[in-house]
Amino acid sequence: MDNTALSALLAATMIAGTPILFAAAGELLAERSGILNLGVEGMMLVGAAFGFICTLSTGNHWLGLLAALAGGGFMASIHGLITITLRGNQVVSGLALTIFGSGLSGFLGKSYQGAPMLFKFESLHVPVLGNIPFLGPVLFRHDPMVYLCILMAAAMWYLLYKTRWGLTIRSVGENPQAADAVGINVGRVRFLCTIVGGMMAGLGGAYISLVYAPTWQENMTAGRGWIAVALVIFALWNPSRAIIGAYLFGGIEALTFRLQTMGIHISSFFLAMFPYIATIVVLVLVTIRRRQDAGAPEALGLAYDREER
Amino acid sequence: MKLKKFTALILLAMLLSVFVVGCGNDAKTESEQPAEQSEAIKVGWVYIGVPGDYGWTYAHDQGRKYLEAEIPGVESIILENVPEGADAERSFEQLAQEGCSIIFGTSFGYGDAMLAVAEKYPDIKFMHATGLQTADNLSTYFGRIYQARYLSGMVAGAMTTNNQLGYVAAFPIPEVVRGINAFTLGAQSVNPDAKVKVVWTNTWFDPAKEKEAAKSLLEAGCDVIAQHQDTTEPQVAAEEAGKYCVGYNTDMHDFAPEGNLTSPIWNWGPYYVNTIQAVIDGTWASEAYWGGIDEEIVDLAPISDKVPAAIVEQVEAKKEALKSKQWDVFTGPIIAQDGTEKAAEGQVLTDTEMLSMDWFVAGVEGSL
Structure with missing residues (x-):
């Protein structure tokens, strides 16, 4: 592989990793607060549909992003209502959310299928840096969303590990009883994290329908929501590892077709299952090494009821 | 607790309303000039996608519109986004029960479903695009x-x-x-x-x-x-x-x-007109049609x-x-x-x- 092909592959990796990272960072936040939300795929789809429809009807893609935030947040609030307020089963509610999201987005987007998107995000060409050979096209000639995404994930890391808020969120996810005892409103923190997580999933979806392939198509996220769920585990609930993982998984996606053009024939189905295999391998390795759980928040998936002991 | 039950109920009502709206919208009937024509004929269409794809389904839908313009008595019943497999059978069955004289299925994977429904309704004609199996009342059609x-x-x-x-x-x-x-x-x-x-x-x-x-x-x-x-x-x-x-x-x-x-483009319209005309004239017969550029079903x-x-x-x-x-x-x-x-x-x-x-x-x- 020559240099141009490699830089093109890496540039494609940055783009393919972006929607996954948006969604995974959001899911990571929710899981850190103790809420497992398997509805990422559904939230992404609703975000993608809202974003596309709003952009097409208003002609402004920033408004489209706002709509995607609202759509993802709305979906997550349903999950919050069921699992936090009503203390329902998180797995069941999350799965239902995925199915609901796929149906809702398909219904809303029906008349928009195949409509061409006229309002596109222009790629930035960072002056000076964009002209560096090799690194320029790989790192500095993308649309603003790519950079926003990295910033968000980095901010997430800072929030979780370097701020008081982060401590609050993590304590709620680890031991809600103790957090409650020191006066933290467990329900409120969890609700907030779930909704913000949903909003980020919505952004990830909108990235696909507005930037990656600017069009609307039913179920167009094509399993990226599940890759994001796997990525959170792969990253062992740490945003900085999630950044690396997102580009690793994105790189696999970008590699699929490029291997074919290079005449190397690895089945595309095999490459499609790589993220899940990698996640399982990481889980197994970590569990063996630590001889305990993989570092998941202690109270992940458990409803909190202050009257229960 | 009362409040929670209330919110849960509202939520349920919201979900249900979405489903009701969603289901009610499934089949849409488009009739150009109903009834007054003596040769009114109901034509069923099962699409794999939606006409808005600007691709395969769009091309078929253009053919349908051409047909409706050419033969005024045609009344179309369209089912969009019908997945291949077991679900497809119900869709063809539905169209058969709604009284279609002829039903078009536009995807390869409808083959088994169409064959099964065609057997049940020997008086209705079935047309399977890109298909392989024919029967007395089931034709296949495709273009070169x-x-x-x-x-x-x-x-x-x-x-x-x-x-x-x-x-x-x-x-x-x-x-x-x-x-x-x-x-x-x-x-x-x-x-x-x-x-x-x-x-x-x-x-x-x-x-x-x-x-x-x-x-x-x-x-x-x-x-x-x-x-x-x-x-x-x-x-x-x-x-x-x-x-x-x-x-x-x-x-x-x-x-x-x-x-x-x-x-390379599809031009289904003329073929659809010929087919429906044959049904009206009573000359329709099962065939495996594979028309070329000379018959204008395909073109550049x-x-x-x-x-x-x-x-x-x-x-x-x-x-x-x-x-x-x-x-x-x-x-x-x-x-x-x-x-x-x-x-x-x-x-x-x-x-x-x-x-x-x-x-x-x-x-x-x-x-x-």
Whole structure:
């Protein structure tokens, strides 16, 4: 592989990793607060549909992003209502959310299928840096969303590990009883994290329908929501590892077709299952090494009821 | 607790209302001039996608509109987005019970469902696009799109500057393979050095994947992109890269105004008119129809003005040869990718050989 092909592959990796990272960072936040939300795929789809429809009807893609935030947040609030307020089963509610999201987005987007998107995000060409050979096209000639995404994930890391808020969120996810005892409103923190997580999933979806392939198509996220769920585990609930993982998984996606053009024939189905295999391998390795759980928040998936002991 | 129950109820009501609206919208009836015509005829349509795809389903829907304009008594009942498999059977059953005289199914995977329903309703006629199985009241119909692909390959072969053409291929099935081979032979007829690089997406409609596949071909140096899927994204990818492209299904020129050279297109309208007329006249009989460019079921979209007139003339000449049936695309000598001779000088592949094609011609870079 020559240099141009490699830089093109890496540039494609940055783009393919972006929607996954948006969604995974959001899911990571929710899981850190103790809420497992398997509805990422559904939230992404609703975000993608809202974003596309709003952009097409208003002609402004920033408004489209706002709509995607609202759509993802709305979906997550349903999950919050069921699992936090009503203390329902998180797995069941999350799965239902995925199915609901796929149906809702398909219904809303029906008349928009195949409509061409006229309002596109222009790629930035960072002056000076964009002209560096090799690194320029790989790192500095993308649309603003790519950079926003990295910033968000980095901010997430800072929030979780370097701020008081982060401590609050993590304590709620680890031991809600103790957090409650020191006066933290467990329900409120969890609700907030779930909704913000949903909003980020919505952004990830909108990235696909507005930037990656600017069009609307039913179920167009094509399993990226599940890759994001796997990525959170792969990253062992740490945003900085999630950044690396997102580009690793994105790189696999970008590699699929490029291997074919290079005449190397690895089945595309095999490459499609790589993220899940990698996640399982990481889980197994970590569990063996630590001889305990993989570092998941202690109270992940458990409803909190202050009257229960 | 009361409040929680209340919110839960509201939520449930919201969900239910969405489903009710969603279901009620499923079948839509479009009647042009109902009843007053003595020859009113109900026609059912089962689409794999939606007419808004600007691809396969769009082309069929254009055919339906043409039919309704030509034969005023036609009343259409359309089911969109019907998945292949067990669900499809219910859709055909539904149309049969709603009193359709003839039902069109537009995807390969409807075969078993159509066969089963056709058996149950012997008085209703069934038309299966791209299908293989026929019965007394079940016809199959398809067009020799490979002829149009050959012509589009001539255009692509003439316009490449580095002899590298790219082909975003759908599934490794004979229909797609035949298209790639025809495209390659067309390109080589004007440019013997032309090579066609193939990338499989294993999709019919996945805009993100198909765009990505086209981009990978562009990065690998291809300067004309052809496609088999029902999206317009490969065209968009070529346009963005400032390269040429060849569409499919419908004239995709508007999606890549600079780059699009032409598109092999479907023109179902006249065939639908003939079929319905035959039903009205009582002359309809089951058949396995595979019409060519001479019957105008397939055609080539207008060629871009960027293509030199001399090439356009050559393409027109070949098109006339195809129309006169003096010559067909797979006329020997045809050498396969592995060097074996598939057809000797002057020998023409039979329909059976073409319908089961599972090998590439020499000059295709890719594997099955």
